[in-house]
Amino acid sequence: xxxxxxxxxxxxxxxxxxxxxxxxxxxxxxxxxxxxxxxxxxxxxxxxxxxxxxxxxxxxxxxxxxxxxxxxxxxxxxxxxxxxxxxxxxxxxxxxxxxxxxxxxxxxxxxxxxxxxxxxxxxxxxxxxxxxxxxxxxxxxxxxxxxxxxxxxxxxxxxxxxxxxxxxxxxxxxxxxxxxxxxxxxxxxxxxxxxxxxxxxxxxxxxxxxxxxxx
Numbered sequence: 001x002x003x004x005x006x007x008x009x010x011x012x013x014x015x016x017x018x019x020x021x022x023x024x025x026x027x028x029x030x031x032x033x034x035x036x037x038x039x040x041x042x043x044x045x046x047x048x049x050x051x052x053x054x055x056x057x058x059x060x061x062x063x064x065x066x067x068x069x070x071x072x073x074x075x076x077x078x079x080x081x082x083x084x085x086x087x088x089x090x091x092x093x094x095x096x097x098x099x100x101x102x103x104x105x106x107x108x109x110x111x112x113x114x115x116x117x118x119x120x121x122x123x124x125x126x127x128x129x130x131x132x133x134x135x136x137x138x139x140x141x142x143x144x145x146x147x148x149x150x151x152x153x154x155x156x157x158x159x160x161x162x163x164x165x166x167x168x169x170x171x172x173x174x175x176x177x178x179x180x181x182x183x184x185x186x187x188x189x190x191x192x193x194x195x196x197x198x199x200x201x202x203x204x205x206x207x208x209x210x211x212x213x214x215x
Contacts, residue, residue, distance in 0.1 A: 002112070002146060007133070010109040011117060024097050026090035034090060038083035042196055045076035049189040070185040077192035078148040081199045085111045085145060088203055091212040104149060112142050115206070141202040144195050151192070 017023060048069040051057050085107050096103055115138050
């Protein structure tokens, strides 16, 4: 969820970035590369889901393994959205400076500030809340990006836990990999891809309306 403190943090942070001129200027090469990575990530998610849906293909591609494509579909779907958000910022003239900490969280907050809050007429309110800014399709896109990030963060935490305790990792993965049916895993993959596709559509509509890139 988008918390009130996240909103105020975004306003404070990026007002300072703007005043200090901290944003780098993106090149056309960076923009094209980032858009390409967004598309490649979504294609990867779709390809993995197609493998999941075909038992024979699954056995042929990944014989004798416990590989779980659903986990990677979630990850690839999120990265499609993350790169799309970075590309939108770049098309608006903003590229993260080298050394930026937690680029994923920073990208999400920058998306919220520059495309939802800034210029909305409510930026200066002292007690600005989500109810004040959830008025556009881009607000829906922001929630999708936040949901996808939270899912991917959970996957990354599982990987970190595995370093400390293989048993703990197996217990955590059990919820998705060992105790669910194949149909549920396919449903999870479908949900992640669908969210990424909706996000991309909203961003493309916005780009087209603002004359950013090809839209």
